[in-house]
Amino acid sequence: MLKTQRLEEQPELAVEAKNLTKRFGKFVAVDHISLEIRRGENFGLLGPNGAGKTTTIRMITGVIKPSEGYVKVFGIDVAKERKKVLKYIGYMPQKFSLYEDLTVEENIRLYGRLQGLTGSLLKDRVKELLERFYLWEFRRRLAGKLSGGMKQRLALATALVHDPTLLILDEPTAGVDPPLRRKFWEHFRELNREGKTILVTTHYMDEAENCDRLALMNRGRIIAEGTPREIKRRALGGDLVEIVFEGNLDPAALPGVKSVMEDSSERYLLVVEDAGRDLPRIVKKAEELGAKILVASPVHVSLEEAFIRFMGESE
Amino acid sequence: MIELEEGIRKGFRIIPIVDKEIRQLVRDPKTILMVLLMPITVTILFGYGYGGKGAGKYPITVVDLDGGDGAFKFIQELRNSKMFQIKAIYKSKGQGFSSVYSGEVYASLIIPETFTEDLMMGRPTRVELYYDASNPSVAQMIMQAVGVVTQQFQEWAAARFGTFAITPMFYTVYGPEIKKIESFIPTLMAMILQMVPTSLISVSICREREKGTFEQFIMTPVSVFDIIFGKLAAYFFATISDAILSLFTAILLFDVKLKGTFLDMIIVSTVFLLNSLSLGLLISVFSRNQLQAYQASIFSFIIFMLFSGVFIPVDVLSSEAKLIASFVPMYYFVTAFRNVSLKGWNYLMVLDQLTVISMFTFAFLALSLRFLRMEVT
Structure with missing residues (x-):
């Protein structure tokens, strides 16, 4: 009991990984990565297929052992005291991993029982999850007979059966059509609001915008880390703004401008240190110099663009 | 929560x-x-x-030492019973025995020389069954069936010739090949x-x-x-x-x-x-x-x-x-x-x-x- 309390009182880090490495023979799947996921945040692990995301996740859940380094979940070393950690983790593997020859309800019930739930507590929890994830009317259907989206909902419901504080989701939206993907992210946000920490991997860059913080992975390494905005900034070296003007003006000489990215006669894409601070200054300066500003606005940079830049750098 | x-x-x-x-x-x-x-x-x-019950009919051989009408009638009766598949009719006991020894059939039925004569004279007579005892269940079924056939034949004979009794005699033979x-x-x-x-x-x-x-x-x-x-x-x-x-x-x-x-x-x-x-x-x-x-x-x-x-x-x-x-x-x-x-x-x-x-x-x-x-x- 004392130990449990101590865990609950350690709020800052849900996951802490240091020098985490996994080698399969000579192949290095994960190469000395370090991660810190704060309690309550929605943390995204982003990267192309084969970047080492799943291997990282598997080391965090303890289903494979690191070759080097360690992972602590709520301060407990996963490789050493895995059993203690399990009740805090809800895990949804990349591939559908529930029993296809059991029904929807049987799967949730089984996992509830394996997690130690019994009696009315178990019954209520199963019912609650079936209703919450719109599975009630399909509860007697074999899991193998469900559509892709329903399978994912079942997997999520099962991962939540023991009310874990950390939810680890490996590609939860892979193969799910876009409207349903949005629905899933609504679920995640809701869970986040309930105070759960979420670690999610994805290779859909647009989804990653929803995360509080991100780590970009490529070839077993973390090549960038931070909030989506920070990452984009770092990729370009600043914010991107667009200006269109009439008159004679050297955009590179404007205040705060670090570089000119695109130059198509009168339309310019500029990299500035901070769009919020620099844009008004640019407009003011340009008008002082006698140019007429037609458009001056921050430009949305996609994570994809940022990612491609980082990948280019890392190679 | x-x-x-x-x-x-x-x-x-x-x-x-x-x-x-x-x-x-x-x-x-x-x-x-x-x-x-x-x-x-x-x-x-x-x-x-x-060695189970087979296809319903037990393969047997018959040794007809009599060769008369009574024997002919008895063999017919065996056929009519639908319990037996008569593989061969021999003229000597030796052939009958060897068919059981070799495991070819479960039993051999021997009709003695004086069978027809005994019938006509109204004398008690017998038939002999040599069966493979290594398969007790089959042996039992065959004995029963032979008993039934003999009974029926006796009724027929008694009505016609006033025969006293026809006794089936049973002798065991161990067929070495049948397990x-x-x-x-x-x-x-x-x-x-x-x-x-x-x-x-x-x-x-x-x-x-x-x-x-x-x-x-x-x-x-x-x-x-x-x-x-x-x-x-x-x-x-x-x-x-x-x-x-x-x-x-x-x-x-x-x-x-x-x-x-x-x-x-x-x-x-x-x-x-x-x-x-x-x-x-x-x-x-x-x-x-x-x-x-x-x-x-x-x-x-x-x-x-x-x-x-x-x-x-x-x-x-x-x-x-x-x-x-x-x-x-x-x-x-x-x-x-x-x-x-x-x-x-x-x-x-x-x-x-x-x-x-x-x-x-x-x-x-x-x-x-x-x-x-x-x-x-």
Whole structure:
């Protein structure tokens, strides 16, 4: 009991990984990565297929052992005291991993029982999850007979059966059509609001915008880390703004401008240190110099663009 | 938020695992095929192959020493009874005997020289049946049928000639080539209790690895102990019916008369069944996929069959082969089951064999517990 309390009182880090490495023979799947996921945040692990995301996740859940380094979940070393950690983790593997020859309800019930739930507590929890994830009317259907989206909902419901504080989701939206993907992210946000920490991997860059913080992975390494905005900034070296003007003006000489990215006669894409601070200054300066500003606005940079830049750098 | 701590019970998670495994087994058509159909099919094949009721008609030969109308009429009566398939009609006793000795037919019926004459004179007469006693159930059926035919013939003869009595006489002949199905029961049981349970359970863990369900499964606080013993218990419940079914099929369909009590036979079978399942689990722990597991089960099955004394008695094997046989649990089972089922011993009298089998079981389980990795690869 004392130990449990101590865990609950350690709020800052849900996951802490240091020098985490996994080698399969000579192949290095994960190469000395370090991660810190704060309690309550929605943390995204982003990267192309084969970047080492799943291997990282598997080391965090303890289903494979690191070759080097360690992972602590709520301060407990996963490789050493895995059993203690399990009740805090809800895990949804990349591939559908529930029993296809059991029904929807049987799967949730089984996992509830394996997690130690019994009696009315178990019954209520199963019912609650079936209703919450719109599975009630399909509860007697074999899991193998469900559509892709329903399978994912079942997997999520099962991962939540023991009310874990950390939810680890490996590609939860892979193969799910876009409207349903949005629905899933609504679920995640809701869970986040309930105070759960979420670690999610994805290779859909647009989804990653929803995360509080991100780590970009490529070839077993973390090549960038931070909030989506920070990452984009770092990729370009600043914010991107667009200006269109009439008159004679050297955009590179404007205040705060670090570089000119695109130059198509009168339309310019500029990299500035901070769009919020620099844009008004640019407009003011340009008008002082006698140019007429037609458009001056921050430009949305996609994570994809940022990612491609980082990948280019890392190679 | 639900208060989970209250609901969490320490320790055993075997029951939900047993529950899950049984549900999966029941829903798998393979189980029905292997657990229900295979023992019955194998038993029936054995039954027909090694002396059951045959196709309904018993093949016999007739030796007609009389050659008269009475004999002709009697043979006709045998045919009309539809119980017999008369393979040949001989003129000498020697031919009749050799047809039984060679195992070609179950019995030979001899009609004596004076048969027609005796009938006409109203004198008591007889027919002689030489039958193969190594198959008691068949012999009994033939004797009964001959009795019935003789009775009918006597009624006909009495009305016509006033004959006193026609007595069927029975003589036994042991056909060396026909073996009793009883003596095959231990072999049959050994085959069914080894093949089905081992191959069925051998895929149980590696299938979970192959399908990926293992990754989710080990995210719960289940222990190696829970998994091994949960699966063992579930598959035990599913396959114990194997033993019972085979015994019942043999007893009901082929009228097998075993000296051992049903309880003793089930005890010995259970001990061996647990051994087969433990071996299967060990195979499953070490196999990478289902194909490998099946191959390993079949391979071990062949080795076991060869060295268990079901084909050639272990006593006559070379000393190297004897050494191998001493590491084959099936050898101890066949010995124990033979003594219980055929000699009528009780299970306490085969405790030595049961102990050796259980030691193997223990070793298989210990190795499974030791080497089952709670990891994915």
